[in-house]
Amino acid sequence: MGQRELIRIIRSFQRRLNIADVIQKSIMALYVGAGVGILFQAAAFVVPFYDAALYSVLALLVALLTAVLTAFVKRTSMRQTALVMDRFGFEERIVTAYENIGQEGALIEFQRDDAMSQLSLYRDRIRIPLFPSWKKMVLLLVLLSVMPVLALLPSAVKERAKELHAVRQEAREKTKEIEELVDSLEEFAQQDLSQEHKAALQEMIERLESSQMECEQAVSSEQLTAASNKLEYKYGTMGSELAALAQQLQNGASVSTMTPESMQALAEKMQTMGGMELAEGDSMQSGSNQNGQSGNGSQNDQNGGQDGAGSPNGQNGNGGQDGQSGAGGQNGQNGDGSQDGQNGDGGQNGQNGQNGDKSQGGQQGDGRGTGSSNTPHDYVSIPNDIADTENLTGNAVNHEDSTYFRAQNGLSWEGVHMSHEAVLGNYEQKAYEGIAAGRYPSGMEEVIKQYFSSFNQ
Amino acid sequence: MDILDKSLLQNPGYMAQRVAACELEIQKGMIGQREIIRQVMIAMLTGGNVLLEGMPGLGKTRLVSTIAKVFDLSFKRIQFTPDLMPSDVTGTNIIIKNERGSVFSFERGPVFANLVLADEINRATPKTQSALLEAMQEHTVTVGNDSHVLAEPFLVLATQNPIENEGTYPLPEAQLDRFMFKILVRFPSKEELRGIVELTEGMQSPDIQRQLDAQGLLSARALVSQIPIADAVMDYLLEVVMATHTPNTHIREGASPRAAQAMIRAARAKAFLEGRFNVSFQDVKEMAYPVLRHRILLSFDAISEGVNEDQIIQRILEDKKI
Numbered sequence: 001m002g003q004r005e006l007i008r009i010i011r012s013f014q015r016r017l018n019i020a021d022v023i024q025k026s027i028m029a030l031y032v033g034a035g036v037g038i039l040f041q042a043a044a045f046v047v048p049f050y051d052a053a054l055y056s057v058l059a060l061l062v063a064l065l066t067a068v069l070t071a072f073v074k075r076t077s078m079r080q081t082a083l084v085m086d087r088f089g090f091e092e093r094i095v096t097a098y099e100n101i102g103q104e105g106a107l108i109e110f111q112r113d114d115a116m117s118q119l120s121l122y123r124d125r126i127r128i129p130l131f132p133s134w135k136k137m138v139l140l141l142v143l144l145s146v147m148p149v150l151a152l153l154p155s156a157v158k159e160r161a162k163e164l165h166a167v168r169q170e171a172r173e174k175t176k177e178i179e180e181l182v183d184s185l186e187e188f189a190q191q192d193l194s195q196e197h198k199a200a201l202q203e204m205i206e207r208l209e210s211s212q213m214e215c216e217q218a219v220s221s222e223q224l225t226a227a228s229n230k231l232e233y234k235y236g237t238m239g240s241e242l243a244a245l246a247q248q249l250q251n252g253a254s255v256s257t258m259t260p261e262s263m264q265a266l267a268e269k270m271q272t273m274g275g276m277e278l279a280e281g282d283s284m285q286s287g288s289n290q291n292g293q294s295g296n297g298s299q300n301d302q303n304g305g306q307d308g309a310g311s312p313n314g315q316n317g318n319g320g321q322d323g324q325s326g327a328g329g330q331n332g333q334n335g336d337g338s339q340d341g342q343n344g345d346g347g348q349n350g351q352n353g354q355n356g357d358k359s360q361g362g363q364q365g366d367g368r369g370t371g372s373s374n375t376p377h378d379y380v381s382i383p384n385d386i387a388d389t390e391n392l393t394g395n396a397v398n399h400e401d402s403t404y405f406r407a408q409n410g411l412s413w414e415g416v417h418m419s420h421e422a423v424l425g426n427y428e429q430k431a432y433e434g435i436a437a438g439r440y441p442s443g444m445e446e447v448i449k450q451y452f453s454s455f456n457q
Numbered sequence: 458m459d460i461l462d463k464s465l466l467q468n469p470g471y472m473a474q475r476v477a478a479c480e481l482e483i484q485k486g487m488i489g490q491r492e493i494i495r496q497v498m499i500a501m502l503t504g505g506n507v508l509l510e511g512m513p514g515l516g517k518t519r520l521v522s523t524i525a526k527v528f529d530l531s532f533k534r535i536q537f538t539p540d541l542m543p544s545d546v547t548g549t550n551i552i553i554k555n556e557r558g559s560v561f562s563f564e565r566g567p568v569f570a571n572l573v574l575a576d577e578i579n580r581a582t583p584k585t586q587s588a589l590l591e592a593m594q595e596h597t598v599t600v601g602n603d604s605h606v607l608a609e610p611f612l613v614l615a616t617q618n619p620i621e622n623e624g625t626y627p628l629p630e631a632q633l634d635r636f637m638f639k640i641l642v643r644f645p646s647k648e649e650l651r652g653i654v655e656l657t658e659g660m661q662s663p664d665i666q667r668q669l670d671a672q673g674l675l676s677a678r679a680l681v682s683q684i685p686i687a688d689a690v691m692d693y694l695l696e697v698v699m700a701t702h703t704p705n706t707h708i709r710e711g712a713s714p715r716a717a718q719a720m721i722r723a724a725r726a727k728a729f730l731e732g733r734f735n736v737s738f739q740d741v742k743e744m745a746y747p748v749l750r751h752r753i754l755l756s757f758d759a760i761s762e763g764v765n766e767d768q769i770i771q772r773i774l775e776d777k778k779i
Contacts, residue, residue, distance in 0.1 A: 079689075092736065095689060096685050105683070107680065107683050110469045
């Protein structure tokens with residue numbers, strides 16, 4: 001009877017001890033969490049730390065969770081409870097009696113009775129507070145309230161952190177996008193291609209990786225914009241190159257080792273890839289420098305393509321307002337791609353241009369055909385009065401042979417004068433492309449960047 | 458067992474009361490020195506030998522004789538001197554002539570008593586000191602080829618003067634270890650001294666009554682040895698002893714396993730004397746001093762810095778959190 005009663009009493013105190021332990025550990029954890037949170041918030045005033053508030057809350061939660069888990073894992077045993085009870089003047093009577101539960105003997109029973117009688121007399125002495133003192137609670141509340149106050153206080157460093165965060169987020173998106181493209185290109189490169197094509201694909205990969213690094217290293221919106229501009233230009237360039245490569249594969253001209261089926265599949269893949277890139281590149285360009293060119297709607301593109309194929313209007317399409325006739329001639333995707341992109345248009349239109357030669361719009365087809373070359377395009381501005389003539393086959397200045405002219409340069413726009421900003425943008429893209437490809441001395445790269453960035457300021 | 462009903466031994470509470478009565482009776486014959494009386498009582502209840510260190514005239518002999526009266530025990534006092542021989546302590550074989558001729562007969566020495574007071578034990582040579590070793594540890598005396606069992610209870614209370622070191626032979630560690638306690642007898646306070654003077658110089662000597670006999674004391678010992686110790690208390694006790702072996706610039710050599718055994722027994726007896734039938738942390742703490750102080754060998758650093766054994770034990774107890 002005495003044993004059961006002893007166990008019952010110890011268990012009741014054990015429960016209280018465990019509850020008190022959870023509460024006190026939690027409060028201690030909140031102290032630590034609040035301290036760490038305040039440190040984070042204070043750090044946000046010194047160094048850019050966008051997620052300071054999030055980390056502060058996380059520190060609190062982690063500390064609290066740790067405390068609860070620790071309290072659960074290290075919960076007080078009956079024996080420990082008996083020892084705690086003994087501290088209130090029982091001189092280890094309770095723990096001794098508890099450890100001898102189940103044992104018999106005159107002395108053991110006498111000891112147990114002694115412990116029980118002491119417990120019945122002085123049980124009130126055992127005080128196990130659930131909560132700490134009110135001073136500690138007030139201190140905790142103060143610490144917890146300091147955190148949001150610090151979080152809400154504005155500062156220039158916080159603004160900078162916000163900007164940096166936005167830049168990094170955008171850079172991450174770009175990086176992810178580039179990684180996907182690189183993966184696709186690497187897949188292509190693993191196909192049964194000629195060394196020349198593989199080298200071209202490898203070069204594209206390197207260019208993309210260069211842009212990826214730039215995006216990753218961007219620490220300001222200006223740097224990210226510059227990197228994005230370069231990337232957009234690369235998209236456009238590579239789109240046309242990929243499209244040309246796809247066409248070559250489709251024609252089977254330069255590849256001998258691949259079967260026609262796999263070649264066709266690869267070509268479709270690459271065309272799809274090129275179309276995507278074109279679309280992205282074009283849309284980005286239209287957003288930056290060449291809005292005037294992207295003014296052509298998708299319907300026009302398709303019409304242009306159709307026209308190029310079956311009517312004299314095809315010239316207009318080829319004439320290159322948008323360069324969509326070629327794209328339309330191939331497929332809808334190319335048409336989309338050619339809506340806006342300059343270079344993409346060139347590549348795809350070249351294909352159509354060939355078709356056009358065979359059927360109707362030879363001149364225009366030739367015009368596009370020059371664009372299908374892998375060489376970079378020069379930008380040529382042709383006044384309306386020249387562009388409107390039907391004899392756009394040669395160099396207006398040198399009266400050179402049109403074939404030669406197409407082979408060297410490709411793209412021309414009907415009656416479009418490029419603005420100063422567009423020209424500057426193109427030069428900037430070229431310059432960045434050169435930096436990415438390592439064409440300039442390392443010491444000059446910063447000079448070039450500063451030169452072009454000075455125009456943006 | 459003439460004054461105790463055997464059935465009462467089954468009642469630990471009653472036994473505790475009887476032993477407490479013994480302590481009170483001893484206090485009648487000794488003014489002050491309550492701590493000394495308590496520690497000697499603990500030694501009585503555990504069968505441990507006691508080394509009393511203090512100035513002459515502090516009542517050491519009176520204490521032992523009072524204890525002998527209260528427990529109705531035989532008492533012998535041996536004054537240790539440099540020329541004391543071992544046979545003077547243990548006894549020797551002598552030739553006795555009788556009708557059958559001459560035979561050797563063992564003549565018991567003063568060690569054959571329940572209580573032996575070895576006064577100024579450090580004045581005897583180590584050879585004579587060692588004569589007590591077997592008696593203290595085995596409770597037997599071997600002379601020639603014969604071993605003689607000492608009567609139980611057997612207890613040696615030795616004294617030594619801490620000041621007069623000239624012409625003394627410090628006890629070796631092996632013999633020191635045989636003493637359960639080393640008790641420091643301090644000079645009494647003025648009030649205590651007044652009481653001592655009135656008691657000893659008065660016309661009436663105190664009437665000391667026998668409270669327990671030898672058998673009763675042995676029964677009490679048996680009871681004390683069964684007092685349970687909680688695991689936590691035992692752990693604490695062992696940690697205190699082990700702490701004397703941890704690297705410490707003030708300790709040259711730590712306590713032996715006998716120290717742990719002595720502390721357990723002493724803590725049990727102390728609890729019993731306080732009417733408890735369990736050992737507390739406080740019991741262990743209080744018993745650490747008399748049990749450990751003569752078992753810790755001080756290093757040169759400790760001696761040069763003036764650090765004594767009690768200070769080291771105090772630090773150990775402070776470091777060991779319950």
